[in-house]
Amino acid sequence: MTKAGSRIAALAAFLITFSACGSQQSAGPTITDPGITKDEIKIGATYPESGTASFYYAVAKGATAYFQYINTEKGGVNGRKITYVVLDDGYDPSKTPDKARELVQDQKVFATFGNLGTPNNKAVRDYYNAQKVPQLFVFTGASIWGSQYDQYPYTIGWQPDYVTEATIYAKYILQNAPTSKIAILYQNDAYGQDGWQGFRSALGDKVSMIVGEAKYNAGDPSDMRSQVNALKASGADTFFVIATPAYAASAATNAYTSGWKPKIYMNQVAASTVTWRKVVQQVGSSAPVDGMISTRYLKDPNATEFANDSGIALYKQILDKYGNGCLVADNFCVAGMAFAYSVVDVFKKAGNNLSRKNVVDIAAGQMNETDNFLLLPGITVRTSKTHRFPISQLQTIKWNTDHWEAFGSVQDGRPG
Numbered sequence: 001m002t003k004a005g006s007r008i009a010a011l012a013a014f015l016i017t018f019s020a021c022g023s024q025q026s027a028g029p030t031i032t033d034p035g036i037t038k039d040e041i042k043i044g045a046t047y048p049e050s051g052t053a054s055f056y057y058a059v060a061k062g063a064t065a066y067f068q069y070i071n072t073e074k075g076g077v078n079g080r081k082i083t084y085v086v087l088d089d090g091y092d093p094s095k096t097p098d099k100a101r102e103l104v105q106d107q108k109v110f111a112t113f114g115n116l117g118t119p120n121n122k123a124v125r126d127y128y129n130a131q132k133v134p135q136l137f138v139f140t141g142a143s144i145w146g147s148q149y150d151q152y153p154y155t156i157g158w159q160p161d162y163v164t165e166a167t168i169y170a171k172y173i174l175q176n177a178p179t180s181k182i183a184i185l186y187q188n189d190a191y192g193q194d195g196w197q198g199f200r201s202a203l204g205d206k207v208s209m210i211v212g213e214a215k216y217n218a219g220d221p222s223d224m225r226s227q228v229n230a231l232k233a234s235g236a237d238t239f240f241v242i243a244t245p246a247y248a249a250s251a252a253t254n255a256y257t258s259g260w261k262p263k264i265y266m267n268q269v270a271a272s273t274v275t276w277r278k279v280v281q282q283v284g285s286s287a288p289v290d291g292m293i294s295t296r297y298l299k300d301p302n303a304t305e306f307a308n309d310s311g312i313a314l315y316k317q318i319l320d321k322y323g324n325g326c327l328v329a330d331n332f333c334v335a336g337m338a339f340a341y342s343v344v345d346v347f348k349k350a351g352n353n354l355s356r357k358n359v360v361d362i363a364a365g366q367m368n369e370t371d372n373f374l375l376l377p378g379i380t381v382r383t384s385k386t387h388r389f390p391i392s393q394l395q396t397i398k399w400n401t402d403h404w405e406a407f408g409s410v411q412d413g414r415p416g
Contacts, residue, residue, distance in 0.1 A: 033356050035110025041076075041347060041354065042083045044103035045114045046124075048091035052222055055245050055275075056116050059139055060086045061326040062336020063114055068322040070344055077347045080354075085109060091218060093119040100124040104133055111136055111359060113343050114336070118142040118191035119218070121155070129154045134360045136346070137339050137390070141165065141269065142194050146389040146414075149364065154356075156364045156383070158339050158390050162191065162242070162267070163198030164413030165295055168394055169240060169265045170202030172293070173209075183212040183236035183262065185227055185251050187243055195242040195267055211236050222246040225254045232260040240265045245275045253279055256288035264292040268394070271295075272331040273302045277402055286401045294404070295394040298334050299374050302403050311373035338374035342381055342390070345369055364388055378410050389414050
């Protein structure tokens with residue numbers, strides 16, 4: 001071969017190699033983070049499958065049902081199937097760190113998603129952020145998930161925060177019942193204290209309207225008789241409850257059986273229709289909770305206004321095939337499916353760049369989801385560099401006999 005021929009051959013070889021490299025680059029970055037293969041996205045969570053908060057396990061079931069639907073009927077996310085590993089921490093924050101290490105070190109998840117409980121998530125956010133493992137859309141409305149993002153960039157919430165919710169109740173009382181005497185029952189941890197502080201702050205110079213306060217610890221016996229008797233003795237005519245469902249139901253029931261008939265404001269995490277229908281069934285009357293006020297951001301499968309809603313129809317179809325015992329009437333199943341939609345949305349937006357960093361950047365700063373099929377019309381999942389509260393809108397609702405009814409418009413508690 002001549003020298004000219006050798007140069008041409010070498011050039012041709014170089015061009016072939018360069019072309020091959022270019023093709024590899026166009027296919028996207030190489031995946032190096034754990035939990036990602038060409039066929040799988042492996043994520044995990046901690047939930048109370050056991051213990052006093054086990055009713056929340058329906059959230060995990062709702063999410064799992066949606067992932068199975070995506071895997072089976074949609075071919076996964078960009079060709080990858082989602083594996084969701086859920087570990088039981090019993091709603092005990094002392095147990096959550098061991099479960100978190102199991103997810104990261106043993107299960108080797110790519111990210112965690114939907115971990116439940118304010119104290120539980122607080123117990124592990126240092127660990128997840130140190131490991132740079134996304135703590136996506138934690139199922140708790142503590143305001144810290146949106147306000148402490150500089151310190152914990154890998155952690156983000158999803159649902160409306162408790163301060164926003166409590167502010168809506170306080171403003172409603174000030175406008176519609178300004179002479180109220182208010183009693184508050186709250187869970188004595190970061191969850192309950194967030195709503196308690198938010199409510200007091202929103203009352204401003206009218207905070208003296210609060211005439212009684214009582215609290216309980218998560219894991220205590222769920223009978224709220226002593227707390228209710230103390231609050232009844234305060235002379236309150238209004239009762240704001242910041243509690244998980246078992247404690248909230250006990251508080252309302254004991255108020256009724258004691259002869260105390262306050263106006264009840266119920267935090268939305270305890271507002272499942274299933275919970276209050278059981279209360280009505282147990283006491284044989286809807287009197288204890290008729291007129292009770294709460295808030296919502298999700299469609300209610302029990303409401304006649306959504307009887308012909310396409311989103312609720314899809315929800316029912318998914319549960320029918322993949323629900324694994326999740327009850328259609330259970331609002332926690334709705335919640336699980338709704339925020340599973342959002343994490344799938346994040347993975348879709350990430351495309352082939354499924355790195356932990358990119359996924360966190362999208363979830364925490366680039367969301368503008370207007371088509372979640374289970375959110376109320378007009379409610380958007382949005383985040384930016386300065387707005388880390390994905391959902392900040394709520395609608396007020398009132399209990400009527402055996403169901404919730406909406407009243408008033410959707411309110412945005414955190415504009416910006």
